Amino acid sequence: MSGQGDQSDPSGASAVWQRGTWDDLLVDDAGESLVLVGDQVARLSVLGTLLLELLASPRTSTELATLVVERLGEAPPAEVEAALDAALEALAGLGVVRAAES
Amino acid sequence: MTDGIRLQVLGAQVDVVPAGEAIDPLTDSIRHGWRRCLVNAGEAQGTEPTRPDRIAVHLDDPADLADALEDLTHRVTRAAIASGVGRLVMLHAAALAHPTTGRTAVLVGPSGRGKTTATRELARTLGYVSDETAAIDVDGALLPYPKPLSLLGPDGRRPKDTVCPDDLGLAPTPAEARLGALILLDRDPDGPAEPVLEPVPLLDGLLGLAEQSSSLAALDAGLHRLADLAASVGGVRRLRYREAATLLPVVEGLLS
Numbered sequence: 302m303s304g305q306g307d308q309s310d311p312s313g314a315s316a317v318w319q320r321g322t323w324d325d326l327l328v329d330d331a332g333e334s335l336v337l338v339g340d341q342v343a344r345l346s347v348l349g350t351l352l353l354e355l356l357a358s359p360r361t362s363t364e365l366a367t368l369v370v371e372r373l374g375e376a377p378p379a380e381v382e383a384a385l386d387a388a389l390e391a392l393a394g395l396g397v398v399r400a401a402e403s
Numbered sequence: 404m405t406d407g408i409r410l411q412v413l414g415a416q417v418d419v420v421p422a423g424e425a426i427d428p429l430t431d432s433i434r435h436g437w438r439r440c441l442v443n444a445g446e447a448q449g450t451e452p453t454r455p456d457r458i459a460v461h462l463d464d465p466a467d468l469a470d471a472l473e474d475l476t477h478r479v480t481r482a483a484i485a486s487g488v489g490r491l492v493m494l495h496a497a498a499l500a501h502p503t504t505g506r507t508a509v510l511v512g513p514s515g516r517g518k519t520t521a522t523r524e525l526a527r528t529l530g531y532v533s534d535e536t537a538a539i540d541v542d543g544a545l546l547p548y549p550k551p552l553s554l555l556g557p558d559g560r561r562p563k564d565t566v567c568p569d570d571l572g573l574a575p576t577p578a579e580a581r582l583g584a585l586i587l588l589d590r591d592p593d594g595p596a597e598p599v600l601e602p603v604p605l606l607d608g609l610l611g612l613a614e615q616s617s618s619l620a621a622l623d624a625g626l627h628r629l630a631d632l633a634a635s636v637g638g639v640r641r642l643r644y645r646e647a648a649t650l651l652p653v654v655e656g657l658l659s
Contacts, residue, residue, distance in 0.1 A: 324620040327630055329605050335613065337626050342613040344606060 317401040318352075318389060319359040326353065338395055348373065348388045352398065359401050362389075408433055409442040409455065410479065413493075413538045414546040415486030416442060416455040417479055425462040432472055433460070436551035436567045437479075439531075439576055456482040472565035476553055480535060483548060488618040491538040491546065492628055495615040497522045498532035498545055501658040502574060505530075506583030507545050508654050509537040510642070511615050517590040517647060519552055524647040525654055526573035532580050536617075541628070543635055545580040584636050584657045587611045589643045598644035598653045605630070608639025 328334040334350040336343050345353070348369065355368050366381050376384075392398040407420035408430070419437075421429045434441065458478050462471045487493050497518040500507040508529070512518055522534040533548040540546065552571060553563040568576075587603060603611065609629050619625035633639050640657075644650060 325624050325626040327606075327609065327626040333606055335606055335609055335626055337613065337620055339620050340618075342610060342619070342626075344610055 316362050317359050318356055318362065318365065318398050319401045320353065320356045321393075321396045321399045323395075323397045336395065336397055338397060341395070343395055345392075346388070348384060349392055352385075352388055352392060356398055362386075365389075407457070408437070410437055410440040411442050412440055412479060412483035412550070413487050413491065413536065413548050414540075415483060417482050418455045418457045419475065419479070420457060420459045421462070422459060423462040425465045425468070428465050428468060429460065429462040429471060432468060432565075433475065436472065436565050439547075439549035439568055456486070458482060469562045469564060472551075473553060473562040476550060476565055479550070480548075483538075484536060484617050487538050487546075489621040491540055492619075492622065492625075492632060493617040494537045494539070494612060495535070495617070496537040497525075497534045498537040498547075498580065499525045499654065500530035500532050500545075500577045500580040501583065501655075502528070502530050502577070504583075504658065505577045505579045505581050506658045507532055507537075507577075507580040508584040508586060508658055509539075509545075509582065510586050510588050510654075511537075511612055512588035512590075513615060516588045518588065519554065521588065521590075521647045521650055522552065523571060523573070525651055526568070526571075528574060528651060528655065529658075530575055530577040530580070531568050531573040532576060539582055539632060543582045543632065545582060547576050547580060549576040582632060582636055584654070585612065585633055585639045586654075586657075587639060587641045589641050590645070590647075591643060592645060594643050594645045596645060596649075598642055598649050600640050600642050600653050600657070603639045603641050605633070605638070608633060608641075611641075612639060 323336050323338045325337040332347040332350055334345045366385055407418040410417045460475050494511050496509045496511040498507050498509050519534045531549050534552055536548050538546045551565045551567050554566055555563055612629050622628055
């Protein structure tokens with residue numbers, strides 16, 4: 302399992318995120334998924350699954366917010382930001398994403 | 404050749420080496436309890452391993468026999484599971500096989516969910532494959548682990564009694580067992596009087612299996628392998644029930 306890198310300001314708009322590591326990822330038809338990380342298995346929401354897809358290349362939080370709205374639809378910016386922060390925090394807790402080292 | 408008691412467990416071999424002042428009753432109890440796993444001298448058991456795991460068990464006081472046997476069961480199980488890492492899907496589950504077709508129901512659940520109790524009921528009719536670990540190879544074949552059953556004594560007394568499946572009248576372990584059903588056990592004292600078998604959505608089912616798996620990450624694409632197994636038997640099912648005595652028609656029906 303990878304470390305989570307430097308997350309001194311992981312929720313800031315300028316934070317750059319990248320993929321961590323996992324052992325397997327299985328996505329269902331609805332866009333939800335299971336991720337296997339070592340002995341741990343977690344269920345990811347549509348948003349969490351989408352973030353892993355989008356982070357095939359490192360992206361800033363701002364870029365992610367834009368792409369998430371494009372894919373999942375409009376929502377009030379504050380709600381998008383809150384949802385994104387929560388999802389990234391959960392994914393970082395699993396080690397499947399991490400803040401990129403500057 | 405071995406200087407101990409050679410067992411075949413989940414396709415691997417383990418040498419159990421008894422010792423101590425009470426070696427005779429210890430040896431007799433191991434040979435009896437594990438008789439369905441014994442590798443007899445000269446018996447062909449597939450590829451001979453270069454070095455079977457060796458488990459030493461020591462007993463001086465016969466009064467400690469039950470403790471020694473219970474501990475041995477845990478150690479053999481750990482060795483068996485270790486032998487399958489990276490090779491087998493291993494689920495914390497009971498496994499019962501149709502006596503003629505070998506189609507096997509794998510009843511998945513954590514400790515205390517009723518696997519052994521269900522095994523004692525179902526294996527009066529269905530072949531006893533395991534009450535502890537279901538190990539499935541890439542082709543859907545199950546590797547048997549017909550270990551002695553660990554039964555709580557009266558009033559929940561410990562150590563558990565280690566009881567030979569033959570002494571409980573469990574049906575023979577089939578020569579070949581193949582996956583026929585994947586079932587999440589859901590025993591509930593307040594559950595339905597008649598068992599309810601229901602399909603489980605894909606991710607929920609796989610999550611339930613994965614949570615009761617061993618070393619899934621050591622397999623290549625472990626989640627996908629679980630998904631392939633589930634797809635091969637029409638998906639994962641949940642079995643809600645109150646009493647194990649009611650399960651046979653439902654499980655037998657799935658395997659027919």
